[in-house]
Structures are given as C-alpha cells and as structure tokens.
Amino acid sequence: MPFDVDELSKQLVHRHRRARSSVVVVAEGAVPLQDSVSWEPPTGTFGSIVAGAVGEMVRKELEDRTGFDSRLTVLGHVQRGGTPTPTDRVLGSRFGVAAVDAVRDGDSGVMVGLQSESIVRVPIEQIAGRRKPVPDELVDVARSLTV
Secondary structure (H helix, E strand, C coil), X not given: CCECHHHHHHHHHHHXXXXXXXXXCCCCCCCECCCCCCCCCCECCCCCECCCHHHXXXXXXXXXXXXXXXXXXXXXXXXXXXXXXXXXXXXXHHHHHHHHHHHHCCCCCEEEEEECCEEEEEEHHHHXXXXXXXXXXXXXHHHHCCC
C-alpha cells in the first residue's frame, strides 16, 4: 500500500508535541504515493530492490519536511530475524530436506514453502515478480499504533 510522505510528516510533528523521539519503520518494498515525492527506486544488478534505498528517501524527506534530525539504520538479516528458536531450526531443516527432495526428483523451477503445517513445492512462475501485500487488518493495526 503506497504511503503518503506528507501525512507521515504531519503525524510526526503532531507526535513530537508530546514525545521526544519516534521510530519509523520502512519496509524494503515500500513505495510512496504517486506524485507525493520525486523519487525513482534504484535497482540492483539483477533488478532487485536496493536494501535501504526507500528508507534513505523517507529519512531525507521527513528531515526536510519536519526539520527533525533523523538517522537511518538498515537492519541486517540477523537483526531482522533475531535468534532462531528450536521451531525455526526444525522448519529450516524441513525446508532443506524438501529442497533436496525436489532436486532428487528432477523438479526444477520450484521453491519450497509452508502451507498450514505442510511443506509444499510452489512453481517459481506463480510467485516471481509478484507482490504479496500486507493484509488490510494488519495495516489497520499498524495505523492504530501511530497515535
């Protein structure tokens, strides 16, 4: 869901009337509302999203629009995921076994994923280049936390 940089700026100014600081979390795939900011997302060597690029744009825009000092932290994989739990480790092992099974079976062009409790093979063409938007219910929860 595209975000409005102006609206975010207004929310921060309002929040700073009673709070000394804020944390803004920006997903790697986030995109601003069309015409809300002049920005073209940079892409990597293989057309992928450049990690931290949208975060840097948001940081600069918010600083310019609010006058608040801002800093950007691009979280690494370990920071994003934290320490794996035993369940995470078992799931990783299940994914590994399923991937090896797919290779053994000559089933290429697939990825392994979790559906309910089952490990399944999903054809890459079903997921490549597609976006999986955040469900509206979770967006509503996130909005309720910004007040």
